[in-house]
Amino acid sequence: MSLRVVDTKHTETPHKRNPGYPLDLDWVERVRMNRSALERRAGSIGARRTVKKDYQLAWLLKAITLIDLTTLNSDDTDGRVERLCAKARHPLRSDILDNLGVGNLRILPGAVCVYHTFVKTAVNALEGTGIPVAAVSTAFPHGLAPVETKIKEIEMSVADGAKEIDIVIERGMVLRGDWQALYDQVKAFRKACGDAHIKTILGTGELATQTNIAKASLVCMLAGADFIKTSTGKEKVNANLVTSLTMIRMIRWFAEETGIEIGYKPAGGIAHTKDALNYMALMKEELGTHWLQPHLFRFGASSLLTDIERQLEHGLTGHYSADYRQPMV
Numbered sequence: 001m002s003l004r005v006v007d008t009k010h011t012e013t014p015h016k017r018n019p020g021y022p023l024d025l026d027w028v029e030r031v032r033m034n035r036s037a038l039e040r041r042a043g044s045i046g047a048r049r050t051v052k053k054d055y056q057l058a059w060l061l062k063a064i065t066l067i068d069l070t071t072l073n074s075d076d077t078d079g080r081v082e083r084l085c086a087k088a089r090h091p092l093r094s095d096i097l098d099n100l101g102v103g104n105l106r107i108l109p110g111a112v113c114v115y116h117t118f119v120k121t122a123v124n125a126l127e128g129t130g131i132p133v134a135a136v137s138t139a140f141p142h143g144l145a146p147v148e149t150k151i152k153e154i155e156m157s158v159a160d161g162a163k164e165i166d167i168v169i170e171r172g173m174v175l176r177g178d179w180q181a182l183y184d185q186v187k188a189f190r191k192a193c194g195d196a197h198i199k200t201i202l203g204t205g206e207l208a209t210q211t212n213i214a215k216a217s218l219v220c221m222l223a224g225a226d227f228i229k230t231s232t233g234k235e236k237v238n239a240n241l242v243t244s245l246t247m248i249r250m251i252r253w254f255a256e257e258t259g260i261e262i263g264y265k266p267a268g269g270i271a272h273t274k275d276a277l278n279y280m281a282l283m284k285e286e287l288g289t290h291w292l293q294p295h296l297f298r299f300g301a302s303s304l305l306t307d308i309e310r311q312l313e314h315g316l317t318g319h320y321s322a323d324y325r326q327p328m329v
């Protein structure tokens, strides 16, 4: 099997972190997106692109290294988080790995993503693996709390050992076009994160237009975001290819202007292998294979790994196994 696309996880890739830039309102004003052109382009991805056989197996192994393995439920418990972390330690059954001939590869997910309450539990459960814990923060999923409370929440998650903080922006700031307020708040969040990387969740399904999504992406990047992320998974409309194209093109524009590479994280409702492959194809075509690395691309997903494991098993045996054979939590 060709494993060109699988790299060993958690090796350090030299990467210049976004230092943040002044808010350039002229640039924000110039941003425009054409929804029908985006839809045409996004529609061509699933229709035209297929990854076959051995290459598909390799892409699926790669996809696992790009997942933020997530549990964000009101009934989460320490036990569920510990089971999720156990899955993160061994994302694929050893018989599948052996039969694929990759039993020697260390394939681990990009991160485990939990609420603040469970950061310590996850940090303990992942000790020695190098898998970072990501905490959703700033009054996830709505982002509506006093800014002081939100900053305190970030600080507490960082103190508990979170290496990545997924903040949510206030959608109202975008809908009002109050770019200065959005910039100031994200900049304050970034400062509170310190060395922890900040992913800014836009809540794209609630931002009304692709132009708003594009402008919000730019403002977050100017304010110092390490990643821009689509959704909390709790909006009515979560990640999709059209919105992804908008955000990816803003990442490209930002990189052209500043030389800084920002990560992209589609999240919410990404549960099937085919969807994952489409997102990866989009990234490869728009930004290049280079961007398909854990420090530049993640899936936020609670159930994608189960489907990938089933597909890998199907690739080996020709049969689909029941979901319970790949339990998540």
Ligand SMILES: O=C[C@H](O)COP(=O)(O)O
Pocket: 070, 072, 113, 231, 232, 233, 234, 267, 268, 269, 270, 271, 300, 301, 302, 303, 304
């Ligand atoms: O950030 C991650 C999302 O909340 C996960 O959403 P999901 O449960 O639809 O996969």
